[in-house]
Amino acid sequence: MIDQGAPPQGRGQTVPRTPGLGARLMRRKPVEVLVAEGGQGEGGTLRRSLGLWQLTMISIGATLGTGIFVVLGEAVPKAGPAVTLSFVIAGLTALFSALSYAELAGTIPVAGSSYSYAYATMGELIAWVCGWCLVLEYGVSVAAVAVGWGEYLNELLDGTIGVTLPDALSAPPGDGGVFNLPALIVVLLAMAFLLGGARESARANTVMVAVKIAALVLFCAIGVQGLRSGNYAHFMPLGMSGVSAAGATLFFSYIGFDAASTAGEEAKDAQRDLPRAIMLSLVIVTALYVLVAAVAVGAKPWRQFNDSEAALAQIMRDVTGQGFWATLLAACAVIAIASVVLTVLYGQTRILFAMSRDGLVPKVFSRVHPKTGAPRANTVIVSLFCGVLAAAVPLGQLADATSIGTLFAFALVNVAVVVLRRTRPQMNRTFRVPLSPLLPALGFAFCLWMMGSLSTVTWVVFGVWMAVGLVVYFSYGHRRSRLAPPAPSEK
Numbered sequence: 001m002i003d004q005g006a007p008p009q010g011r012g013q014t015v016p017r018t019p020g021l022g023a024r025l026m027r028r029k030p031v032e033v034l035v036a037e038g039g040q041g042e043g044g045t046l047r048r049s050l051g052l053w054q055l056t057m058i059s060i061g062a063t064l065g066t067g068i069f070v071v072l073g074e075a076v077p078k079a080g081p082a083v084t085l086s087f088v089i090a091g092l093t094a095l096f097s098a099l100s101y102a103e104l105a106g107t108i109p110v111a112g113s114s115y116s117y118a119y120a121t122m123g124e125l126i127a128w129v130c131g132w133c134l135v136l137e138y139g140v141s142v143a144a145v146a147v148g149w150g151e152y153l154n155e156l157l158d159g160t161i162g163v164t165l166p167d168a169l170s171a172p173p174g175d176g177g178v179f180n181l182p183a184l185i186v187v188l189l190a191m192a193f194l195l196g197g198a199r200e201s202a203r204a205n206t207v208m209v210a211v212k213i214a215a216l217v218l219f220c221a222i223g224v225q226g227l228r229s230g231n232y233a234h235f236m237p238l239g240m241s242g243v244s245a246a247g248a249t250l251f252f253s254y255i256g257f258d259a260a261s262t263a264g265e266e267a268k269d270a271q272r273d274l275p276r277a278i279m280l281s282l283v284i285v286t287a288l289y290v291l292v293a294a295v296a297v298g299a300k301p302w303r304q305f306n307d308s309e310a311a312l313a314q315i316m317r318d319v320t321g322q323g324f325w326a327t328l329l330a331a332c333a334v335i336a337i338a339s340v341v342l343t344v345l346y347g348q349t350r351i352l353f354a355m356s357r358d359g360l361v362p363k364v365f366s367r368v369h370p371k372t373g374a375p376r377a378n379t380v381i382v383s384l385f386c387g388v389l390a391a392a393v394p395l396g397q398l399a400d401a402t403s404i405g406t407l408f409a410f411a412l413v414n415v416a417v418v419v420l421r422r423t424r425p426q427m428n429r430t431f432r433v434p435l436s437p438l439l440p441a442l443g444f445a446f447c448l449w450m451m452g453s454l455s456t457v458t459w460v461v462f463g464v465w466m467a468v469g470l471v472v473y474f475s476y477g478h479r480r481s482r483l484a485p486p487a488p489s490e491k
Contacts, residue, residue, distance in 0.1 A: 044368030059281030063256025079246035096443025109270030112354030132469035136405035138348035150182030159327025183390035191383035212336030226319035
């Protein structure tokens with residue numbers, strides 16, 4: 001190998017040039033290296049213990065519940081009864097991206113999800129941008145869902161013992177409170193499960209997913225009794241702009257299949273099971289979202305949705321005139337939303353695990369405990385960050401920030417599929433996106449369209465976040481990357 005830093009040896013010899021900035025920003029990590037490093041961390045390895053069933057439950061656990069239990073009260077005032085159409089549009093956008101995720105998850109079954117896919121296809125800078133978006137997507141999503149968990153906990157406490165937590169301890173600043181203690185508590189509970197290892201966390205998640213599906217079926221069975229045809233009149237009162245705005249807010253409800261792709265290094269047969277889990281979970285979740293939303297807006301006039309994060313429990317109380325069913329739903333929601341926190345927090349830790357292994361973030365995030373096979377320090381750091389964020393920031397701002405990070409990452413995944421098809425056409429693919437490059441192009445376009453529907457404030461927050469990310473990359477990750485050429489003293 002030519003030593004790029006060696007001095008000239010004699011007249012007529014060519015001095016190898018150090019790669020320019022553009023070349024360094026575009027350096028790619030070979031797919032074979034990504035796959036070969038699967039599971040390897042500092043001091044230990046992740047354990048391959050998850051099958052198709054567990055992977056599907058991780059997808060559903062991270063997805064089902066966020067948009068229905070938590071954000072429905074935020075979305076209905078934007079779209080009216082057409083919120084059901086908002087769910088369909090968000091689901092369709094997610095479907096296009098899910099097809100791309102399924103192909104790449106079967107081809108590059110690693111923990112980094114879209115960050116790793118971008119690293120293998122579009123270079124380090126784009127991979128960093130994608131990974132930084134995933135940090136926003138996952139970390140803020142955990143916080144957003146944790147805020148809603150506190151609302152349902154109050155409903156449960158009110159229905160069982162007749163007391164609720166004071167606003168000062170159950171709402172963040174800006175929403176009438178000082179510190180959202182329940183939101184912090186649920187994140188810490190999820191952290192405790194994750195510290196036990198992936199298999200133990202998956203078992204707990206499976207039980208919680210069963211509870212949440214039962215709760216939504218129960219809501220539909222009771223809520224349908226309160227349907228009024230007049231509630232569907234003026235179906236789209238705020239026009240298509242309202243539908244798309246609500247869809248953009250709701251889109252962060254569909255990040256579950258992305259969480260499944262972060263389990264690539266802990267799946268028993270990742271190439272076979274990841275694509276199946278991704279597609280199966282998305283179909284189940286979208287069907288339930290649309291059904292529950294249709295029942296909710298049919299049982300309650302859309303103008304009466306008042307941004308409550310516990311909207312379903314209130315509808316149950318209004319329809320039955322009794323507090324029992326609302327309390328029961330709140331109890332199920334407390335368990336159900338906790339599974340979203342658990343699985344999305346899991347995904348966040350695995351994203352940072354992959355980035356740390358590549359040298360772009362500190363090594364502490366890739367240290368694996370030899371007994372549990374879990375990145376313990378990573379889990380504790382991420383959990384504390386997300387818990388404090390959940391306790392201090394209002395839900396609406398968190399949801400929109402999550403949506404824009406998710407949409408940007410998904411857009412890049414659609415591009416990565418097309419790039420990898422062209423650069424490595426002979427690679428073994430256990431799943432292939434049909435009608436490529438048409439469907440990936442549609443997925444990319446839908447993501448951009450929904451990003452354009454978000455508020456100016458959300459774009460400003462996103463711009464600041466990306467600016468901070470670039471500062472971190474150029475001051476730390478760019479120089480410490482494992483793909484960076486060694487310093488002269490190290491040669």
